[in-house]
Amino acid sequence: MKAVVFAYHNVGVRCLKVLLARGVDVALVVTHEDNPSETIWFESVAALCREHGIPTVTPADPRSPELFERIKTLQPDFIFSFYYRHMLAPELLALAKHGAYNMHGSLLPKYRGRVPVNWAVLHGETETGATLHEMTAKPDAGAIIGQSAVPILPDDTAYEVFGKLTVAAEQTLWNALPDLLAGHAPKLPNELAKGSYFGGRTPEDGRIDWSQNAQNVYNLYRAVAPPYPGAFTQIGDRTFVIGKARLAATTPPDLPLGLAVVDNCVFGVCGDGLALRITELLVDGAPVSPSQLQQYLS
Structure with missing residues (x-):
């Protein structure tokens, strides 16, 4: 044949x-x-x-x-x-x-x-x-x-x-x-x-809406995690891409929505009060440490 x-x-x-x-x-x-x-x-x-x-x-x-x-x-x-x-x-x-x-x-x-x-x-x-x-x-x-x-x-x-x-x-x-x-x-x-x-998806579809619940944000991360373009958020003119994350077992209290640093750990706080524990955060393909992120957040 x-x-x-x-x-x-x-x-x-x-x-x-x-x-x-x-x-x-x-x-x-x-x-x-x-x-x-x-x-x-x-x-x-x-x-x-x-x-x-x-x-x-x-x-x-x-x-x-x-x-x-x-x-x-x-x-x-x-x-x-x-x-x-x-x-x-x-x-x-x-x-x-x-x-x-x-x-x-x-x-x-x-x-x-x-x-x-x-x-x-x-x-x-x-x-x-x-x-x-x-x-x-x-x-x-x-x-x-x-x-x-x-x-x-x-x-x-x-x-x-x-x-x-x-x-x-x-x-x-x-x-x-x-x-x-x-x-x-x-x-x-x-x-x-x-x-x-x-239909198809574009890199822009990876933009995170932190007002959504943590499971939805986590699913977005999983769906577009590297080597796909990644789930991302912006602080000023900087774009931060989540490289690796898990749903956080516990979430520190009284944190605003979005990225936060607590005890040298990076969290992504979501609309239901739960969070992602982010173990790898990237800017321009390079890892960002919790202390570096804290400077961007200040």
């Missing part, structure tokens, strides 16, 4: 390795150029393709006529998308003789759309996973081929959950692929009414 694969990020690397291990002929991989303004903390699909001698292209727009014609010439049996960041046009999907399939980072139909891991952590979910599904014109709306669930523990950051999700994606594809290649994979309904669609 011949496949064209659209892939990026760790999920792209691991799922591409699964295809190769299962004997799929990967005729072409479409990936992204790394963005120099983005923190690249993940593995490289392009590097994996170089290692295996797989042809690779990085078009700015996957809707380009040149890419369409190249894929049409290849006559793929399957098209796969593994954390590729653009939607694929229906006419492109139709080139796959036996179907086009995407690996999504949630338990569909929940958290359709962009950055599903971050949204799940932000909303305090205790479980998420990976779903292999048919691609349609509407994002994350096609029939479900397979799913694997992973837990979200109370102190897990999105980065930690993404590591679990990558394994879940690998397992889901590994388990589903034999039936998919044989043409008798199950197709389960993707009941869209039981979930919601979420």
